[in-house]
Amino acid sequence: MRILFLGDIVGRPGRKAVAAKLGELRRSLELDMIIANGENASQGIGLSIKNARDLLDCGIDVLTSGNHIWKYQNLYPFMNTCERIVRPANVPQGAPGKGWTVFRVHDEVPVAILNLQGRTFMSPADCPFKCADRVLKEIDPEVKIILVDFHAEATSEKQCLGRYLDGRASVIIGTHTHVQTNDAKIFDSGTGFMTDAGMCGPTESCLGLTPKPVIKRFVTGLPQQWKVAGGPVELQGVLLEVDRESGRTLSIEAWKSGLMTV
Template identity: 40%
Template sequence: MRILFIGDVVGNKGMKMIRDYVPALKQEYRPQVTIANGENSTPMGRGINLSGYKEMMSSGVDVVTLGNHAWSNPEINDFIDDSKRLIRPYNFPGENVPGTGYTIMNVNGFRLAVLNFQGRVFLDNLDDPFREATELVKSLQSEADAFFVDFHAEATSEKLAFAKYMSGEVSAVVGTHTHVQTNDARIINGKTAFLTDAGMTGPADGMLGMQEKSVIERFLNQRPARYKVDEDSRGIICGCIIDIDEKTGNATKIEPVKQMENGLF
């Protein structure tokens, strides 16, 4: 099985890159499942709305994952329970959390479980993702042949620790949230594909998708600043391709993907 994963989709430019590039990437790489992190896909660059979710699905995305901005757009509460291919971090605490933290895709009899977890270092203190992931994977063993994890976290150490901890239990752990694609794609112990961060899909010339002026001013004066999505930037689409052996459920290949709208940086 081949998976195409697309990193954090940011704002209108990110949605344009999904529309314009996902069909071409699918034609080039021929994935059986395409996953995208959509937690920043609204025009304001925070949260997700129903129109954006539907547009990603119509552009060829099969599953949309989220992260710490899952609830930033209140509209999500109106549609997350009915959107079976939209998943939020499984380890949000409490009972009756809207939505679900995983979904299972059946592709020609091969069952891929797509899981979403959020780290806790420098982010909100959710339930322990290590323990929650162990229990969830164990409970789904009879329902899935392979497991893909979008691990949404800030600290690189936490992402790698999670991947090593889950090595052999899941087929792939791909990090999201920091919006910068890392250069460390590998297969841990010959079983679990790992990439610290898949990168961002959206405005390439700003700062993590935001207009640079307000970000720089924040560093200069240490006062609160309102960040706005950079609408005038060139676009970039980042992610990775992962191959999984359907007999063993182990990853055999992971390859970063990055394309600019108009050539190189």
């Protein structure tokens, strides 16, 4: 099973680049499945219902998210009914949407996608370690391929969850920092891991945003008006191959599209 996981899609530039490239990528990389984190796809923070539908229609099989998913309340009813979008499973009980889903690739092979949110330097959430324990018990044992999007700030927290779930999930991929890491690996019990997938957005930016307001926020400590940057766009993510029978990761690597103008 060949899967491409795309890092956080940032604003209109990220959406346009993804929509323009996905069909070609599915063919050239011989992909069975495409997953992407969409929590920053609308104006750089949040995900509107229109943009969610457009991303799913353009070829993304499942959208994961994170702490910014709550900005657009018009998305909430869609999250409750759509099986192809997930929010962190460890947010307080009663929140809209689902924390995990099962998607059947080619209407045949089931793949479970679990979304978790970190707690270090993040907004309040329940323990992701205990939540993962609970959800993994709920997933049908016949589902061998389990992918976890761990939306977290701290490298240490991401790596610890990866080690904690080694042998129980197929792969743990970190999101949220928008900076692609160079530490793709397979742990001893067959679980693939990478600290952060990066982002799909403008490269001449601060995490996809126009640099000046972000720099001014650091210098002055005062709130600023964020704006998605322009210029060249790059898609970043993780390319992996997973064994359909055992669920073990066979290969995993950081992936980039190269610069594009959109």
